[in-house]
Amino acid sequence: MENPRRTSEPGQTEALAGELATTLVPGDVVLVAGELGAGKTTFVRGGCRALGVTGTVTSPTFTIGQRYPGPVPVSHIDLFRVESLDDEDPDLLAEYVRPDTIVFVEWPSHGEEAVGSLGRVVARVLIEHAGGDERLITIDRP
Numbered sequence: 001m002e003n004p005r006r007t008s009e010p011g012q013t014e015a016l017a018g019e020l021a022t023t024l025v026p027g028d029v030v031l032v033a034g035e036l037g038a039g040k041t042t043f044v045r046g047g048c049r050a051l052g053v054t055g056t057v058t059s060p061t062f063t064i065g066q067r068y069p070g071p072v073p074v075s076h077i078d079l080f081r082v083e084s085l086d087d088e089d090p091d092l093l094a095e096y097v098r099p100d101t102i103v104f105v106e107w108p109s110h111g112e113e114a115v116g117s118l119g120r121v122v123a124r125v126l127i128e129h130a131g132g133d134e135r136l137i138t139i140d141r142p
């Protein structure tokens with residue numbers, strides 16, 4: 001995968017996430033970083049669609065995460081409202097980061113250590129604004 005990749009509309013960002021998603025297996029965790037409005041949720045939505053999730057994919061609002069049913073269960077965590085996961089109940093995260101589940105995490109910087117201690121981080125994604133609808137997307141696979 002060429003790095004970084006430039007996308008010019010949300011559908012291209014979704015497609016790129018779909019490419020990544022086809023390589024994922026249960027237990028894998030993907031961290032998705034970037035400013036507000038960069039396209040993190042759009043990226044997660046594309047990943048979910050490629051994994052066969054058909055329901056609505058939006059950022060969880062009143063909880064740190066949600067789980068989507070599909071051929072493989074998918075967890076979608078958003079730590080935007082969490083100052084630091086160190087202050088939260090560890091069981092809260094364990095509900096979402098599980099060996100039977102593929103996990104996407106928005107705002108991973110708010111709890112990367114906690115997430116990393118529970119799950120296997122297989123990709124770090126950074127989405128950056130590049131003017132208008134252009135985005136630069138870097139995918140690092142450790």
Ligand code: ADP
Binds near residue numbers: 007008009041134
């Ligand atoms: P975040 O979760 O990072 O806050 P969202 O995915 O919720 O971002 O929102 C990104 C917004 O930017 C959406 O309204 C989307 O339609 C728009 N957008 C425009 N161009 C792109 C692009 N190339 N990739 C992703 N989103 C884009």
Ligand code: MG
Binds near residue numbers: 040041106
């Ligand atoms: Mg979001």
